[in-house]
Amino acid sequence: MSGTSGERAVPYYCPFCASEDLWPAGETHGQWECRSCTRAFSLKFVGLVAR
DSSP states (O other), X not given: OOSOTTOOOOOSSOTTTOOSOEEEOSXXXXXXXXXXXXXXXXOOOOOOOOO
């Protein structure tokens, strides 16, 4: 994931069924739909962990 705002981070597979048939969904950034299991989900970058 790059640090440039406005770019969409693309998930490689569905977290529910592991299918790769994912498409952007909704108006909000980070929302995805899986056309294999018909679930919709969102991804959100929370931040970096200080070590």
